Amino acid sequence: MFRQYAETKDQYPHALLMYRVGDFFETFFQDAITIARALELVLTSKDAGKDVGRIPLAGIPYHALERYCTQLVEKGFAIAICDQVEDPALAQGLVKREVTRVITPGTLLEEGMLTARQNNFLAAVVIAGNHWGLAYADVSTGEFLTTQSQDLDQLAQELMRLQPSEVLVPTNAPDLGGLLRPGQSSPHLPDCLPRQFCYTLRSQLAFETQEARQRLLQTFRLRSLEGLGCNHLPLAVRAAGGLLHYLEDTQKENPLLLQPLCTYALTEFLVLDHQTRRNLEITQTARDGTYTGSLLWALDRTVTSMGGRLLRRWLLQPLLDGTAIRDRQATIQELCDRGSLRQTLQVLLKQIYDIERLTGRAGSGTANARDLVALAESLEKLPDLAAVVASAKSSYLTALQQVPPQLDQLGQILRSHLQDNPPLSLTEGNLIRPGIDARLDSLRQQVEADQQWIAQLEVTERQRTGISNLKVGFNKTFGYYLGLSRSKADQAPDDYIRKQTLTNEERYVTLELKERESRIFNARDDLNRLEYEVFVELRQQVAAEAEAIRAVAQAIAAVDALVGLADVAVYQGYCCPEIREDRIIYVEDGRHPVVEQSLPAGFFVPNSSHLGSDRPADASLPTEAIAPDLIILTGPNASGKSCYLRQVGLIQLMAQVGSFVPARTASLGICDRIFTRVGAVDDLATGQSTFMVEMNETANILNHATPRSLVLLDEIGRGTATFDGLSIAWAVAEHLAAELQSRTIFATHYHELNELASLQPNVANYQVTVKEMPDQIIFLHQVRPGGADRSYGIEAGRLAGLPPSVIQRAKQVMAQIEQHSHIAVGLRQGTDAPEPRKRRRVKEATPIEQLDIFGRSPQSSQGLTSDGQAVYRADT
Numbered sequence: 001m002f003r004q005y006a007e008t009k010d011q012y013p014h015a016l017l018m019y020r021v022g023d024f025f026e027t028f029f030q031d032a033i034t035i036a037r038a039l040e041l042v043l044t045s046k047d048a049g050k051d052v053g054r055i056p057l058a059g060i061p062y063h064a065l066e067r068y069c070t071q072l073v074e075k076g077f078a079i080a081i082c083d084q085v086e087d088p089a090l091a092q093g094l095v096k097r098e099v100t101r102v103i104t105p106g107t108l109l110e111e112g113m114l115t116a117r118q119n120n121f122l123a124a125v126v127i128a129g130n131h132w133g134l135a136y137a138d139v140s141t142g143e144f145l146t147t148q149s150q151d152l153d154q155l156a157q158e159l160m161r162l163q164p165s166e167v168l169v170p171t172n173a174p175d176l177g178g179l180l181r182p183g184q185s186s187p188h189l190p191d192c193l194p195r196q197f198c199y200t201l202r203s204q205l206a207f208e209t210q211e212a213r214q215r216l217l218q219t220f221r222l223r224s225l226e227g228l229g230c231n232h233l234p235l236a237v238r239a240a241g242g243l244l245h246y247l248e249d250t251q252k253e254n255p256l257l258l259q260p261l262c263t264y265a266l267t268e269f270l271v272l273d274h275q276t277r278r279n280l281e282i283t284q285t286a287r288d289g290t291y292t293g294s295l296l297w298a299l300d301r302t303v304t305s306m307g308g309r310l311l312r313r314w315l316l317q318p319l320l321d322g323t324a325i326r327d328r329q330a331t332i333q334e335l336c337d338r339g340s341l342r343q344t345l346q347v348l349l350k351q352i353y354d355i356e357r358l359t360g361r362a363g364s365g366t367a368n369a370r371d372l373v374a375l376a377e378s379l380e381k382l383p384d385l386a387a388v389v390a391s392a393k394s395s396y397l398t399a400l401q402q403v404p405p406q407l408d409q410l411g412q413i414l415r416s417h418l419q420d421n422p423p424l425s426l427t428e429g430n431l432i433r434p435g436i437d438a439r440l441d442s443l444r445q446q447v448e449a450d451q452q453w454i455a456q457l458e459v460t461e462r463q464r465t466g467i468s469n470l471k472v473g474f475n476k477t478f479g480y481y482l483g484l485s486r487s488k489a490d491q492a493p494d495d496y497i498r499k500q501t502l503t504n505e506e507r508y509v510t511l512e513l514k515e516r517e518s519r520i521f522n523a524r525d526d527l528n529r530l531e532y533e534v535f536v537e538l539r540q541q542v543a544a545e546a547e548a549i550r551a552v553a554q555a556i557a558a559v560d561a562l563v564g565l566a567d568v569a570v571y572q573g574y575c576c577p578e579i580r581e582d583r584i585i586y587v588e589d590g591r592h593p594v595v596e597q598s599l600p601a602g603f604f605v606p607n608s609s610h611l612g613s614d615r616p617a618d619a620s621l622p623t624e625a626i627a628p629d630l631i632i633l634t635g636p637n638a639s640g641k642s643c644y645l646r647q648v649g650l651i652q653l654m655a656q657v658g659s660f661v662p663a664r665t666a667s668l669g670i671c672d673r674i675f676t677r678v679g680a681v682d683d684l685a686t687g688q689s690t691f692m693v694e695m696n697e698t699a700n701i702l703n704h705a706t707p708r709s710l711v712l713l714d715e716i717g718r719g720t721a722t723f724d725g726l727s728i729a730w731a732v733a734e735h736l737a738a739e740l741q742s743r744t745i746f747a748t749h750y751h752e753l754n755e756l757a758s759l760q761p762n763v764a765n766y767q768v769t770v771k772e773m774p775d776q777i778i779f780l781h782q783v784r785p786g787g788a789d790r791s792y793g794i795e796a797g798r799l800a801g802l803p804p805s806v807i808q809r810a811k812q813v814m815a816q817i818e819q820h821s822h823i824a825v826g827l828r829q830g831t832d833a834p835e836p837r838k839r840r841r842v843k844e845a846t847p848i849e850q851l852d853i854f855g856r857s858p859q860s861s862q863g864l865t866s867d868g869q870a871v872y873r874a875d876t
Contacts, residue, residue, distance in 0.1 A: 209237065
């Protein structure tokens with residue numbers, strides 16, 4: 001047995017080999033030491049003969065394999081499952097064992113090992129110079145996509161978006177197959193790849209162009225790759241072919257069913273780099289990485305796992321196609337207008353299981369009977385869904401109006417064949433209903449007849465022998481027996497054969513009892529085997545319809561996501577934004593979608609935004625002024641500047657997802673990229689200080705932003721000396737306004753930047769207002785035209801709880817600094833001696849000093865809207 005283990009281990013040197021021995025999966029040698037440490041198991045040893053001695057041993061029960069494998073995969077290990085492939089009772093000599101599957105982080109199928117509402121991607125990359133190809137698949141859902149581009153930074157950003165569980169990298173290294181866990185380095189791993197993922201080094205052969213092309217053609221039974229859209233993308237083809245080869249290696253006897261390869265381009269979607277996704281907190285919070293408090297948390301009202309996964313993908317890949325955006329908006333609008341339709345759909349969708357992953361398990365041969373029952377119950381709901389959306393007009397809803405007849409038939413077959421509550425095990429019977437197979441019914445009748453005979457045997461033998469306490473029992477070791485107390489043993493008939501002697505009992509068998517027992521066991525084995533064969537046929541029928549089932553699953557997921565977005569829109573009071581082809585960003589009374597839900601109703605203070613007019617006057621927008629390209633936003637700490645920045649970015653992102661947005665009204669031009677530079681973060685692992693991280697992110701923005709980009713900057717230049725920081729901030733803002741003309745909101749405490757508005761026609765000053773009281777300040781959280789001249793940092797420190805002596809001393813120091821130092825303003829680009837220019841003044845409808853603590857002016861009709869909100873106009 002140890003020789004068999006060693007020979008198998010030689011074929012999988014980089015995987016932990018789980019070797020089936022009876023009711024356990026055992027590991028030996030170094031693997032035993034590894035899993036004992038990783039799983040906190042007891043490490044023991046076993047004698048392997050005089051020449052070898054005792055070897056390390058650690059094992060797990062076979063029924064707990066999934067639980068322990070989940071822990072190992074989370075730690076970045078690959079696991080080879082070496083199972084018994086013949087019945088030990090029929091084996092002659094050593095039981096035959098083979099590796100039936102290799103479990104790696106990117107090839108998980110089991111429900112308990114996957115996150116229900118998140119994809120588990122396996123990726124493959126091919127790099128040639130500055131060009132690269134990427135393919136990725138979720139083997140649990142069948143999704144399979146590929147793309148090709150240039151700029152290695154884009155490859156890193158795409159991997160950061162996907163967050164793959166495993167990445168395949170071709171290499172010419174002699175020692176192949178090793179899985180590099182997060183943080184591990186290798187001289188064979190390209191520098192451009194982020195180190196937080198698991199990487200598997202693979203042979204170059206499977207990634208060669210001809211080899212990869214041939215594998216794609218054979219897998220999808222094609223004569224050309226033109227239909228897949230990647231015939232002219234050699235690096236994408238190589239990556240996809242290498243990924244398929246890896247799946248063939250790891251799945252062994254259970255080939256996976258992937259959807260036809262889909263080719264996409266990065267230019268089809270709004271680009272969100274990793275920093276922007278982190279700063280906007282799209283799927284998790286920046287502070288502690290939790291789901292609660294993210295944009296996904298605020299918007300996700302889906303009731304199926306499929307819809308949850310799709311909504312996550314939509315938020316990470318907003319659209320650039322106005323027509324596609326409007327299609328989603330039309331569906332949400334119809335669902336908002338028809339409340340009963342929306343609520344009925346939610347009720348029905350709750351009854352549909354994750355048929356994407358159920359189909360994936362059926363295609364791989366790992367689905368059990370309960371999986372197929374869940375699939376049948378879900379397919380039975382399709383006619384009900386079709387009836388509910390029969391009168392719908394929008395494209396996403398009409399996609400569910402027709403039920404493929406083969407799926408309706410498949411659901412009926414599964415329902416009629418499978419028991420309502422089948423066991424988890426597929427080899428212990430009770431899977432198939434009576435009346436399905438004549439052979440099964442005959443065997444069942446035979447077993448029932450023999451069991452009935454045994455059930456009557458106790459009564460018969462008591463009458464025959466006259467022993468009133470005689471009993472018939474069953475033991476796993478000896479089978480059926482006749483039990484007599486020791487005091488009655490001398491009354492046993494002559495045809496009783498003694499089988500076992502216990503302290504208080506003698507156990508016997510008869511020839512007829514053993515014959516009946518043998519018939520029962522043989523019939524039961526045949527019955528279980530036939531039931532399993534019928535079940536496998538059913539599972540294969542499901543696999544044959546995998547493409548149709550997944551098409552329906554995608555349509556259901558899209559409707560689920562849109563129903564959820566409509567639900568949020570109705571209950572949170574969102575509006576449908578107008579999607580334009582120009583550069584306008586106009587939002588009236590916008591709100592932060594996450595912060596608003598975190599506060600009591602009515603507490604969030606809305607603010608408007610207007611950026612990027614393409615012409616002096618736009619009659620369709622309620623404004624008389626030219627909207628700036630760049631806003632200099634000043635105001636105190638903790639007053640809401642960062643919230644306002646993120647609010648504008650999230651509204652733009654939500655609009656390009658197709659969602660309604662938290663605002664009274666909105667008109668938005670399509671952005672090609674959203675950039676954010678928010679907060680202070682060290683990257684000590686690479687030796688970068690807070691300021692260097694800030695400069696790197698700022699450089700990325702300035703090198704890639706276009707006039708159609710949205711740039712959100714918070715506190716540029718704060719990580720260095722005051723004069724250096726102000727100079728950098730001024731130059732960055734000036735470059736964005738004058739050269740790039742990107743739509744930008746620049747939040748800063750450098751009040752000197754307000755002078756830019758007098759030098760650049762497309763720059764405007766805004767401030768977040770406060771109300772000063774004799775002994776405190778009150779944040780009004782209102783963004784209004786005009787620049788602030790104070791930051792109230794000392795007051796913010798007091799609110800944070802700094803000791804009064806520190807606050808007093810800080811005021812004294814600040815007074816001294818203000819008296820003896822100043823920074824010249826009014827800088828003119830390209831001149832050493834700036835000439836002062838007249839600054840634009842903002843005429844206030846109501847002086848700040850007259851506002852109450854809620855930002856409202858005195859009770860008069862002048863300068864107020866019908867709902868009591870102050871109206872402010874900027875006069876130049």
